[in-house]
Amino acid sequence: MKLRKLLLFPLPGLLVLTSLFSCGEDRWKEYYPLTGRDLWMDSLMREVYLWYEDIPASKGLNYFQGPEAFLKSILSKNDKGFSTVDTIMDTPLPSYGFDYTLYKIATSDTTYNALVSYVAKNSPAEEAGLKRGSWIMLVDGDSITKKTEERLMDGGARTLHIGKYVIVKDENNEDTEGDTETEDGDSEDAEDDEDDKGVGVIQEIGDVTLPAVRPVTESPVYVNGVIALEGTDYKIAYLAYNSFTAGTAESNEKYNNELRTFSQQCKQLNINNFILDLRYNSGGEMECVQLLADILVPADRLESPFAFLQYNDKQSSKNRDLILDSQLLQGGANLNLPKVYIITSGTTAGAAEMLINCLKPYMTIVLIGQTTKGEYVATETFINPEYPWALRPVVCEVFNSNGEANYSTGFKPDISINETSYLQYYLPLGDPNEILLNTALGVIAGAIELPKSQTTETAVKSFTTKKNIRKGLIIK
Template identity: 35%
Template sequence: MKIKTLLFLFICLSLSACKDDNDPSGNGDRPDTQAWIEDTMREHYYWYNEIPAAGKLNYANDPETFFKSLLSDKDGKVRGTQHQYFSYIKALTGGNTRSTINEEYSYGFEFTGIYADKTHQDILALVLYVVKGSPADDAGLQRGDWITKINDAPVTDTNFASLSGGEACSLTIAKWDPATKKFVPQNEKINLASARKVEDDPVYTWNVIESPAKNKKVGYLLYNHFTAGKSDDDTSYDDHLKSLSGSDFNGVDEFVLDLRYNNGGALSSGILLCTILQPGNQIGSKLGYLQYNDKQKNKKVQFNTNKSLLGSNGKNLNLKTLYVLVSSSSASASEMVINSLEPFMNVVVIGETTVGKNVGSLEYTSDDKKWEMHPIVCQIYNSVDFTDYADGIAPDVQLDEAFTYVDAQTVSPIEMFPLGDPNEHLFKAAIDLIDGKATLTRSIDAPGIVTYKKVPGNSIDRKATGSVIINK
């Protein structure tokens, strides 16, 4: 805790003058954790001036409840009937000061779902992607598999979330037949081992293909989160990006960046990616800036691309156009990359409207290493002062990777191809645009087709960071 804060409390106690609404100690005594939370938030929180007066705070609340009581309604957004804040706090275990996205307890696959019939009870869970080396991968689960039962019990709203991780279990699988428009049950079950920590390498898969009509050399990268490496001291993921730019992607004519599963992450990895993709004559230019609250000495902090970030084996691809695949889960640093590159090149967005996180957070750890706090501390602008994507970035071509739509919640399944396959729905749309062909459509145009209601949300949303993570 800050010495000046402790001194102030001592003086207030001595004079018995700590009972008005502006007194940060309220009843004259704050627990250490709540004092650290309040002091940090009043100094650094972007909407600090909306924090209630001390006399209106309950210092007896647990740290998470107390933290939430300080937050502004401008922080986060309403989803359904709940306000989901971007700022968050979490308890640390074992003295760790940071928990990374690639070490979560998981079966190692991501999924979405539809209700099997009009009763909206049983669910069909669609596997979107499988992490390499995970229990799901070891068991043979594949993208495009439909899970109909868990341990011979139907998938329902009650057990749907359990597919994220748990004890060993068996899964009953069906396949979608695009010819008959029916689900075909499979005889063999998938036997999953117990969930464990898995390494979710953000550089998931990549490919280089030749477009069929114009014979363009097209690079493709599925990038799932903006993380430099396996730990704070590791840069292996960023190094992999640089290596690919100087080898597999060297000399590509066009590029497709797949951020459909990317909830965001670190600003530094986003700047590296922009340095790889930006037109060569723009390297070193201002990408954007971070706008902090008026208590900070540096209220506006600029960030640029930088050739030195490429190291000895990285290469700028000198692109004029970038095709970006997104979904309703794409957020934070994914949106920052799109917004930051748009002043310099033609960015074509394919997919669904993104989440809309145009803010950044910093990590603060309590002195006792028991709590880690990620408050929103800044808003993110591009080089032409644009930041108005709080409602999400709308796609130029609206498509869903797994369904065609009647309306927002009524859908019909489509054939799923491996990620990076030129026939995969979103990738194919980008290739068609590159070749000058008519694009696919999200809407159903076949009369009498069988439809289903989507299950709200998906497993990817649980991994979301609150905002772009600003590197200290």
Template identity: 35%
Template sequence: MNIKQTFAIVFFAVALPFFFYSCSKDDDEIVTTPTEEEEEEDPVVITESVYTWIESEMRENYYWYSEIPAASSLNYKLGVLDFFDSLLSSKDGKHNDSSDYFYSYIESTSDVSASTKSISQTDYSYGFEFQIYNMVDQNDNPLGYSYAHILYVVPNSPASEAGIKRGMWITKIDGKNITESNYTTLLGSTATKFTMATFETDKRFVAAGDINISSARAIEDDPVHYHTIITDEKSGKKIGYLVYNHFTDSKTDGDEKYNKELLALSKEFAGVDEFVLDLRYNGGGLITCAQLLSTILAPSSALNQTFCNMTFNDKQSPRTYNLSYAKSLISTGTNLNLSKLYVLVSNRTASASELVINALRPYMGDANVILIGEQTEGKNVGSETFENTTYKWEMHPITCQIYNSKGESDFYVNGFTPKYQVAEIDHLDKIFDFGNTDEIMLSTAISIINGTYSATKASTRSTTTQLRRGKSSLERKATNGVVVDGIRQTAKQ
């Protein structure tokens, strides 16, 4: 069997992937029981060797391998997805009253264009990210329709060309209410018409007419979405502000385009008095991008010191690998030597974003990594990619836990709780363009910096309409990271 293993450390956010199965006639064949994802497809034939490969790699590399059931207890006639899930530990992912999902996953690589976890940062879409809000009555009963709130718009996209902006609302798609059955159209489809609205404190939702948008197309979503330097009138301080939406190094493997952009920006930010890092829509990505960003932001005393440690299962030798704030990483950029960092976060902030927070705390001091927003996801683990090129399957099991230089990790398994708690849903009339100093999250950070912050003012809700947060396009976006090959192999060289 031609099996290729590609090792990579990458952090994961949860999505709802579509899987496409391949088959081979080289081995004995078994007919599997279709999973829910397969119900609308023809019966799938999968070779027994696929199961052997999955089980073997998992027993060797899975972080919680000791909790995999004995072979005699496994059902090798399950569909591949269900078989993979049957190997997973309850420690993998989130399993509680409000959430139930694993971090580890497996997907077919037979149709890369169909995969929602494609490693490419060229996204086929309209070019905007959104949050669905389900409408409910005063008794919290669903009204059967939803509105989509625009979180950000990618430049040079159908959305930007149509005049769609951050903070706008889509209330209908081609004249029809947004529901559970059609909201995925917003991810990208044919040319259509959106009915728009704005939200104002006194008038609630106000109709804003219709917008015609062209067909979805290939869109490049640069993680360095927005940056500026703000001069605060009250304090006179220069405040660096960066919106960084996913930890990705390049558009295509090897060109380091986005990392080079970060390095160039570091020079522009040199000399700022304070820094606000906006990670509220960042669900994670590459550990090496987190390492680079942190090296730019860290105090100079942290350079060449430990950034993080990755601990693998006890079958691995060595078991622990180290990444540092290597000064060589920023040879074409600069270190900002920050003693304090303000980080804007939300419930969508996860994994590599949380690593930046955790890794900087030992060097800045816990109190000087100041979080503003909502409780984060809580992902302190990493995953590697294992690919079977013969049968076109790729799996991404959790294989390590990530610690900062002080050995801290477990304490944020349920997420970081911000000192300054601000939720966008409570201030929907203040969701403006990035960089607007009246925007709720940025204005909160600035008020803390200049000493005018009022807890009472920040906690005052401006939203009166009954809304409940639903699905978000960010669930899909957060999984589109490019994996990093050879972390362990490089360390051994």
């Protein structure tokens, strides 16, 4: 990512620092190393911040705080964590590469099972054979408790005892999902029969070896493919796209080119429906939003207005329109779609929400899942060469071609589904039986019928691996 460098002389801070001069003695050199970063942040925010008028007066601020605390002290009430400051990191973080949610075991107040909610590609977790929907029952032979849970995060090699969620009948404990299992624990000849008396249990599979943590780099194109519905002429593209990231430091269009390649494959296969899975997409770069929109929209909408960026009154010269620019395709293909089905969650945010908002004037959008986060503004990255910190303040509001940006409470789904209410269908992304993808396929086929919810487990807490991807909506 390109970082915009900006070094501003902290004029507002001069008023504060006059109190540091005593008996005519200039103590600037003594105190500036302690306050300089906060003073720079203060000056920058008063110029570029969308809500700069809400920043408190300098005389009431503490310039000796850490960067996160200082930023929090000057943010507008409109800023719900959109503006951030963090260290500049260019290398991927070491991790196991999986997220999980703890569920309380019904027969114990102190032990838990961990549902694997996400597995990163090319990670130790994937190498171990963990999948989305796997359940971790034991860690190094011990039950998961508040004390032993730390082993799922501490970085060392681990032995995990895993299982899968199945429905059994109360009366004779027969597995309603089929009795035959493959070596990896997947059921064969699974039945779709739903039993009102069924009870969910974690069925043991066996042990796997989880290697130690290592740096993990992922493509934002997590899963892609084409699904043909038997007995119909539907050819459905599926794309699980986890961040709006153009590329790497070595190849700045690497991931955009993956999108372009997939769009060409879809064009050649004459796909006529598209399911875009944004449930894990917390945002990214605005340029990627434009590219994906160019791929999806009706062909006659290319070169039309796409979005309008509106800055504060000090920066109004930056106000500008974005268009659906066909030149961004660069070897990719426009799919000329009248409708797109988008899978969402509470973490779908920023750039992902911009895509939804800015496509709405031009095509039918069907949302499936849960309400999105509601991040309707864009940030820009600034660094000061003196400090290893990057400040990303909200700099503008983003409107679609109809002048709309009214989703501060998020986009509500057309079909609301909490996937954790269907744990037997909590499966890897791209599996046609996974509850949200299966629902989207049902909507396309005109035969949607949700299975009965048979989940009684209680979620206690969730853990998400820290990823060095940029969230929100970022202007480069």
